[in-house]
Amino acid sequence: MVVERRHRIELRVAALGYLAVLLMIPVGLVFYRTFEHGIGAVIDSVSTPAAVSAFWLTIEAAAIAVTANAVFGVATALVLVRTTLPGRRLLNALIDLPFAVSPVVIGLALVALYGRTGWFGPWLTDHGVRILFSVPGIVLATVFVSLPFVVREVAPVLREIGDDQEQAASTLGATGWQAFWRITLPAIRWGLAYGIVLSVARAIGEFGAVSFVSGKIAGETQTLTILVEQRYTNFDVAGAYAASAVLALIALTTLLAMTTLSKRRTLS
């Protein structure tokens, strides 16, 4: 499409204005409000035991969920692209379920499974395993919401590189496993890294599903997003801003990683 110069400028102004109103001003405001009473109060607020625990729980849940989804995502992408398994279409559709279903529904589903009257709940409680209102529940919810990213990033890369290199490796004596580690994985590394970064961003920001299953016990099962919500509802607005600022900082870091990676991804 050919766009006239004047219209190009108008488009640019419109796009930037949209971003400014909806994104940059609100996020900027969070930082402004956070630091308007000085940095000392902020540091105090984000270093309370509850805040530190929420920070590490968020990181822990994200790390486990993203690791699981990276392994699962690569395996699923391989099944989707490299095999002719009969159920492929269904699997392909199911992968996107977490995009389509509201996180709240996912949270409720986890309660239905692992709650006191759920399918697995009573049996697990009898065997001393606690899923709901503890870390495993939070991890499960996070896994679910961040599941599609790695598959969706890796599958097109696999399709694009084709299976010539893998076949060449097999004619040169490599087993399937050797071909995967030495040929396939290096070839998909930037796509995989990009998918991981997207998953991290999604996992850290998750609120809806986690709020259902966490139990919100301060210092134990509070993630950063839940901490923000709880402080706000408890009229600790300054504390909510401080915790938000931490979330926003993590988000900006991931954004930076994404920009760098997407450049490498298109270059390779």
Place this chain on the structure above:
Amino acid sequence: MITVQDVTKSFGNFKALDDVSLEVEDGSLTALLGPSGSGKSTLLRIIAGLEMPDAGEVVVGGRLATHLPARKRDIGFVFQHYAAFKHMTVFENVAFGMRIRKRPKDEVTGRVDELLELVGLGGLAGRRPSQLSGGQRQRMALARALAVQPRVLLLDEPFGALDSGVRADLRAWLRRLHDEIHVTTVLVTHDQEEAMEVADRLVVLNEGRIEQEGTPRELYEAPANDFVMGFLGPVSHVGGHLVRPHDLILSDHPAEGAEEAMVGRVLHLGFEVRVELTLHGGEEVTAQITRAEADGLELSPGDIVWVRDPATAGAVAAPPASA
């Protein structure tokens, strides 16, 4: 030696290979030649173990290989689009098979250097495939395949993605290389000129079956059927037969078994002259004659001539001197 016995392979409803049997002698360079969809690549991939036959047996180097995976067949395979390992250097690409086999480091270095010299990539060991030309990439792929000292070398349209100039150079080079190292080689191509130039033996495939096999000369001079004849060179259709354009005889007066034709375009191609003719029935025929013959006939568009195929027109009458 490679033996393929009664191999059949289908993809869905499409029968790629229909009861094909083939023997490839040790040290030979055999070309599998055919149009696209003839099954030639499928046959090569079955020999390699990259496809499994629905029925039949494959023997590679005296060993039954039908159910062996590609990695255990001792083959070298070269792909049309090079299949270069993009994230590795040229050296690492060539070393790959030996490193998989855990050969000692000195041996790997020595052999890779030697092979890179052999394929003319001596100074380029540290480059990435993306920094090589197409011809260089394919020579790297060949060195990589040869590094594991395969019993047979299988080439799937190896020059198919290259420019015509590079292509001609590379096939002459491949022929010299084969004369030097004598590894049993099977080459798949749809280009008859390439097959005739490079190979000792041709196997012509069509619609999943072998039409004929033999030396390039046998096939060219005694094609088993119209398909082989048509595939190996230009043909003209005269008197219900296929005939090579250079076998046709033109004269400016009626002769026994000759058909009347009108001259269309006359193309001077150096030593040879190509004459486009329209027969009485309307069919278009091309004849290829020498410049001397053309000068003698004084051909120009619109002239009427008589064309005959000496092989089918019965006794050849001595042409009377033209007035």
